[in-house]
Amino acid sequence: MTRVTSNVILPKEEWTTIQVPYGSKLVWARRWGSAGSPGPVPLDYIKLSFSSADQPLGMQTCLIRVGTEQSPGSQNPDPNAGTSGISDAVAFINNELFLWWKIDMFGNGGGYPPNRP
Numbered sequence: 001m002t003r004v005t006s007n008v009i010l011p012k013e014e015w016t017t018i019q020v021p022y023g024s025k026l027v028w029a030r031r032w033g034s035a036g037s038p039g040p041v042p043l044d045y046i047k048l049s050f051s052s053a054d055q056p057l058g059m060q061t062c063l064i065r066v067g068t069e070q071s072p073g074s075q076n077p078d079p080n081a082g083t084s085g086i087s088d089a090v091a092f093i094n095n096e097l098f099l100w101w102k103i104d105m106f107g108n109g110g111g112y113p114p115n116r117p
Helices: none
Strands: 002-009 016-021 025-032 045-053 059-066 090-093 098-103
Touching: 002 016, 016 045, 025 090, 025 098, 045 059
Parallel strands: none
Antiparallel strands: 002 045, 016 059, 025 045, 059 098, 090 098
8 A cells, every 4th residue: 555644844945855754756745834823824834745655664865955947038047957966866846846856775865954844
């Protein structure tokens, strides 16, 4: 069987790390409000949904960051727009977000800091 788990992160353009169930794949992401705030809240966070086995073999490190797209017709295009910055990262794009993510097979997060909201 399969299950879906969630993580809430701060949107950052720098690589950060989170812990996800072993063998997970990012399946959805959306803007998320501030936890515990009364009334309407700004969408300060991103809620990530990962699909994994319902009985995973533990946790693993996932690198994640917000991506930037190249603006069509830009006079001064950003040479880093649309690129991950590390090898084998996977792009995730939906109506709201552009993210880069990568499962860290070595488990040390490559020295990137944890993403803690």
